[in-house]
Amino acid sequence: MTPTALNKATTILLALACEAASRLGAMGVLILPEGPMNWEAIAALGDGNRIMIAESSERHLKAITEAGMIAIEVDEATESAITERITLALIEAVANDQLTAGARVVVAYSGFEAETLDSITVVRLGEHLEQLSSRDLRALETSVPFETLKAVVDVAVEIGREGREGKTVGTLIVVGDVRNVLSRTRALGFDPFKGYKRKERNLRDPRVREAIKEIAQMDGGFIVGRDGTVESACRIIDAPNSGLTLPKGLGTRHWAAAAITNVTNALAVVVSQSTGTVRLFQKGEVILRIAPMQHARAMKWQDAETEPGPGRLDKTS
Known part of the structure; x- marks a missing residue:
């Protein structure tokens, strides 16, 4: 060419x-x-x-x-x-x-x-990334392959930015350490992914990504394996959150993400329903925050220690 x-x-x-x-x-x-x-x-x-x-x-x-x-x-x-x-x-x-x-x-x-x-x-x-060095990012691959993590972040950002049918949508996606995660969660009821073959449940498939964006409107979170396969949906986290500390303004999804990553080797990605902001959790803490911007403008990665109020979006500098 x-x-x-x-x-x-x-x-x-x-x-x-x-x-x-x-x-x-x-x-x-x-x-x-x-x-x-x-x-x-x-x-x-x-x-x-x-x-x-x-x-x-x-x-x-x-x-x-x-x-x-x-x-x-x-x-x-x-x-x-x-x-x-x-x-x-x-x-x-x-x-x-x-x-x-x-x-x-x-x-x-x-x-x-x-x-x-x-x-x-x-x-x-953002300044918080000064604590998230390239060595730390590579370390994440020991529990979750980087390509799987990117796929999860990608769909989470889409959910945060687009919502569904004109409404904002929040969701929780737990990635990796599936056996331990499933043992510390419970089914809310109907699982939309139950009965499908593994190859029909992988996040790299655009149809699966679209399904996740639809199902995100339902209660509960998604459980995703290391290879990007959606193992289950509509799950409620039962892990304890005692001893955890999060920035003010974060809701139940964020506490659930902190709790499950504190007692397992999984990572968790949360989309805030109020702002569309995506946060990545590891070992009970927020390690990355991505604030979405509309109209094809880039995102700003920011310090996770200072959370915006529910009515304010972060702006690019």
């Missing part, structure tokens, strides 16, 4: 992104291209900034590296909203030591017109 030449608009936008990165002291510019581009021309526009390109093609990843830029390997682009793509690219970069927690990043992407870089946003990796 012939690389797309940089037109005048794209050249101007990338120059502005590099200028913004220099002015803000950002750690670099992250580009999410819609297809192959003239990597050498992009590198020449860097003006001393670190240029990072999120790509899925092995051939283009190699070409990006050879052009002197940082290649971030991501899954092949899907119909996912740009917010999810940006988030997962940033997670991948932190996990691979290509970005450090607490940094600012200027992101260039196609926000309005397909196959054209026409939008810039500034993302701040």
